[in-house]
Amino acid sequence: MSGGILFEDVSKFYGEVLGVNHVTLAIGPGVTSLVGPNGSGKTTLMNLMTGLVRPSRGQVSVLGISPEHPEQLFRRTGYATQYDAFPRGLTGYDFLYHCMRLHGAARAEAKRAAWEALRRVGLEEAAGRRIAAYSKGMRQRLKLAQALAHEPVVLVLDEPLNGLDPIARAQTLALLKELASQGRYVIVSSHILHELDRISDAIVLLDGGYIVAEGRIGEVREEVKDQPARFLIRASAARQLAAHLMEAGAADEVRLGASGDTAVVGTRSAEQMLLTLNRLAVELGADIETVAPVDADVESLYQYLVGAGGDFS
C-alpha cells in the first residue's frame, strides 16, 4: 500500500504565527476525525494535505503522491473547504458541472456526475437555483457534492456538519460512513466532538497546533488510563449506594438526583468502582436498574486532554 496519508515531522508557520508544529501522522482508510478548538490547526492540516498551503518543514504525501502534484492528487482526492464561497452567478448544477469539466470530464459525463452528486446530498430540487439564494446548510451540502462528484478515494471535509439541521446532519454522517465502508479515506474535522465519535474509526485531537492524542478511539482512551469517568446509577437505594462507594474510596465525587433513586458518581478507576458497586448491591440488597457511563464519548477525554471547559459549539 502506498501508505494512506502521511505527515512526516510537518510544521507550518504563517509568518510568525504557528499553524501546526512537528506533526507526524499516518491516516488509514475509514473515517478519521480531526478534532480541536478554533485555531488548533485542523484546516491547516487539511490544506497541507491538498497543497493549498505548503509545509514550512517536513513532508506530506497522500497515497504516495506529493500535494505539489495536483494533476495526480486530485484524480484521487476531493476536498470540501471551510470557505463558504462559490463562483459568482452560478446555479448549484452549473457549479458542479463546471467542477467536473475542470476535472477533464466530457460534457455528458460531467452532466451525469453533477446530477449524481446532487442526488447524493439531496440537492436535486435546488439544482436550478442560484447558489446566492441557498441557505447555509444547502451551500454546505453543495461543497460536499463538489468534493465527492468525481468519486475520489480520499475525501477531505472541513467541518462538513457546520450549519446543517439535525436531519441533514444524520444523512451526512450516514453518507460518510457509507463512503468509508467502501474502503475510502474520509477525513473530517469538527470542534463539536460528540457528533463525530460515533462514526469515527480513528481520531486526532489537536490543540494549539500540536497533536495531543491520536489513534483508534479505544487506543486513545487507553493512552490516558486514569482518565476520570462519571457514571449514572439508577437504583432503589441510590443514595445509600453512593455513600458507601465514597466510604470505600471507590468514588471521588457524588451528585444525587432529586428523586433519590439516581446518582452520578465520578471516579478515577472505573473498574474498581464497578466491582465495589456490585459487591455493595449484594450486601445492601439494592436493586440496580442501570449503570451507564455519562461521558463515554470522546468529549470527556478531549476535555481532559485539552483542559478546556464547556461546549465549543
Place this chain on the structure above:
Amino acid sequence: MSSSAWPAWARQVRAVVALEWKKGFAGKRTGWILLLAALPVMLAAGHSLAMWRRGDWIHTVTGDSRTFAGLFQLAYLRFSIYLGCAVVFANLFRGDALDRTLHYYLLAPLRREVLVCAKFLAGLSALVPLFLGSVAASYLSLMAHFGPRFEEFLLEGEGLAHLGWYLVVTALASLGYGALFLVVGQIFANPMLPAAVLLVSESINAFLPPPLQKLSVVYYLKTLVPVKLPETGPLAVLAADLAPMPAWKAVLGVLLFSAALLACAAFRARRLEIRYEE
C-alpha cells in the same frame, strides 16, 4: 462524444475558459471594459460626423490616417487596451482570491502552470476580439466621411494593409499587457498603482536607458504601427521611436516578452497558497 477525442488537459483548459466566461470576467467592471472599447469608436465616429457636416475638404486621407495613428497610440495603446488588460488580467487570480473562490481551481487535477496559461487564454479570448472589433470599427468610422476616396484608399491603396497592421498590434498589445498584468495582479494587492507607474514608464520608454527599453511592450509595438506620428507637437513623446527594427523582430520581441512574464506567473502560481483574509 466528439469531445472525448480531446486529451483531458485540453478539455480542462477549455473548462477554465468556459468558467471564466460564465463568471463574466471583471464582474461589475465588465461594463467599464465595454465602455473602454466603445469610447475610441465614438471619438472616431464623432470626427467623421463633424467633417461630413462641415463638408470639410481640407483633410486628406493621408492626414486623417495620421489622425488615426494618434488615436490608436493614445486612446488604444495607452488607454483602452492598457486599462482593459489591467482590469481583466490583474484580476484573473486576485479577483478569485478576493471572492475566496480561487481554491476551486487549485482543487482540480490541473498543473498550476496549465491553469495560468488557461486563465491567460480566457482573458485573451474576451479582450482580443473585443479590441480587434473596436479598432476596426474606429478605423472605418474615422475615415468614413471621405466616402469613395476612402474606399479607394482602403481597397486599392495602403488602407487595408494599415488596418491589418493595427489589428496585429492590437492583438500583440493585448498579449503583452495581458501577461504583464497577470504578474502584476499576482504580486500587488492593489494593481492600479503599479499600473499607473508602468503607464508612465511605457510612455517615456524611448528616453529610458536602452536595456530597460527592451523590457516593455510599447518598445516593440511602436515599430509595427504602420503610420508614424509626427515627431513634433504634443504627441512627440509617444512618437519617438529610437530603435526601428524589422517587423519579425518586433513580433518575436513581444512574444518572448510575454512568454517570460507567463513563465514568471507560472512560477509564482506553483508557490501560491490559499490564505484568504479572514
